[in-house]
Amino acid sequence: MTVTPAMEVAMTVLDPLLADVQKPTAQARGLPNAHYTDPAKFIEERDALFGAGWAGLAVAADVPEIGDAVPINFLDIPLLLIRGRDSQVRVFQNICRHRGMILVDAPRKIEGAIRCPYHSWCYSTQGQLVATPHVGGPGFNSHKDVDRSTLGLIEVRSHVWRDVVWINLSGDAPAFEEAMSGVIARWAEFEQPLYHGGADSRFTLTVNGNWKLAIENYCESYHLPWVHPGLNSYSRLEDHYNIEIDGLTSGQGTLVYRQLTDEAGTTFADFKNLDSKWDAGAEYLSIYPNVLLGVHRDHAFAIILRPNGPNQTEEFVHLYYATPETSDTLRQKNSEQWKMVFEEDIFVVEGMQRGRRAPGFDGGRFSPAMDGPTHCFHKWAASRLALHRAQA
Template identity: 30%
Template sequence: MTLDPAQIGAAIQPLNRARSMPAGFYTDPAIFAAERAQVFLKHWFFLCRAEELPDPGDYRAFDSPGGPIVLIRGNDGQLRCFANYCRHRGSILLEGSGNVGGRITCPYHAWSYLNDGRLYGCPDMKDAEGFDKVENGLVALDLDAWEGFVFARFTKDGPSLRDHLGDFPDRMASHDLGKMRCTWRMTLEVDCNWKLILENAMETYHTGIVHKNTVGAQQSRTPATVGDWICIQVISGRSIATLTDEVPPFDPIPGLDAEARQGTYFTVVLPTVQFAVAQDCLWWLKTLPVSANRTVLEVGGCFPESRLLQPDFAHRAAPYYDRWERVAREDVGILEKQQRALSSALYRPGPLSWRDDMVQAMGVWVLDRLGI
């Protein structure tokens, strides 16, 4: 890794004299490789909402920094996550999403697995010395969920999901997030480092410029957090999940506490996902780091289940989808330019503003995990 120790030292100074991270933090393939080993493969990462796979046999395949994986609901109703390869010679088993019923069949040599991961069929293996069907089931990831949000990780070591989340569940308790339902998703391929996307999502410094014709200028405060998450709250007496000055199409969630009524929480559950929790809905930015300068970004949105029962739900929800997509595309445009600029041979880290506090916090969290 080629990060300048002096520049790292400047980046972790108290905010009023700190500077931004060196360019290599976002451009160096060696840093990305270290992040894969020390961050992506060791920490919880968000997959989807549990209700998106309601029935036995329902599955969804994902790419991840640790390779292809698949989430599937078994006949016993339990969700499980497996490495998405056949134990014979490594073919991908499932792509996209759908329902396989009770059995997954490899498209290459027809080995088959039950939807709980056990090996079921393996043609022409009777002469293989020492072959044990029990030992050749699918390889499971660690899996857990909180309020319907499903997370996985590649190791069983380290804090539980609940410990990782710290006081995030307490802060969000009055939003009753377990009753949220995912109604919308979109995916963008972004030519920038994954950290730039999440740093951008954790400051309002840019909104009056980049988003001057959409969300406009915003002000925020920074609540204290416990656990592996960070937070700002954009202050607004009503939801900012649509782009008009009119009353939002959906009423606020009943029973919000006094702090929740003050604005929208923009959070990052480290390392790779933002949850934006407004007075009437929730949306996420889920980053899939692909390389030092490439990320796949999924934007997803949820509403309380009761809202889906309204006969004009689709009409009311449309302005939210429009806002989430337009603002995401505006951010992607500026972030791809930022990534290009970081390749300048003359790049030098600049001073941070007080409004960059969570940008610095996220960078320091990553540095700590890398042992830098």
């Protein structure tokens, strides 16, 4: 997002601290403590940072078969992820249009229609209202003033890319391909089929910290020598580089990715026709606001962050491969390795969260050489918040 002069004025007038975030990296401060601890700020960010653009909800692999439905509480909004009879993945508000009752309370397969447990109004897996029992009185299943064609489930605008189900809650963001053009172009070589590794290639981590801290930590490689000594033993700090894309995405890359092997020296199959730079290269991007992606020559991953209020975050991790058939031993080893790396970050995120309770902390500072990707995220958040306040 480009910060216009009007937005800069709005930031200064409405919150001088947000203006400090926008300064050059060497002089900037980070977001104030309240943005990590205050429930009111969390609600504001729900609209300004999550609702206005494209956020990650889940992965399409969560609903692999026709009729699969998964209820998701996303920022206190009840949503339903479902694969319809036409095999398309959609997202609806998980409420009946009659009295707002929750429709699906646990993951299940919809064999016929989605039936409301309250008054049995029924919806197709594509969202149309198909039955309204006794709506016109006992034995009368229609009424002239109840137009079923206007009372389908409320659909949330969505798009699937790299198996992530992205949603736009406001409904008015630019088209996904336009909004994400920079990162799509950067990883164009990886526009290939992705195959989820299955049950042993997904895991969930619960972190007692604000979701933004998980993004900030993932953005940079600065912490590798101290937090990930095993990884740093071969993928050293000096082997990494910073990435910033359009002010909307940031992260890091490595020049020394090392493929996993089993006892026989077997590796995962590579993605096809990749440039030679990927022989030993890999990249890790934070797609604002809440998706973390990684690509390698032979596998990829996606992490969806779902905040549970300002103080807790769930991280849903999914691993993908270039072919549907992979070695069980290698796949499990890969999952265990990544889980160990991501678990090593938990104490850092939780420690920073506790640190945000210190009244003298003013948002912190950034290393001009090492923290550019993290500062990029802070600038994006401040810009979105300023625009949201200016439009209020």
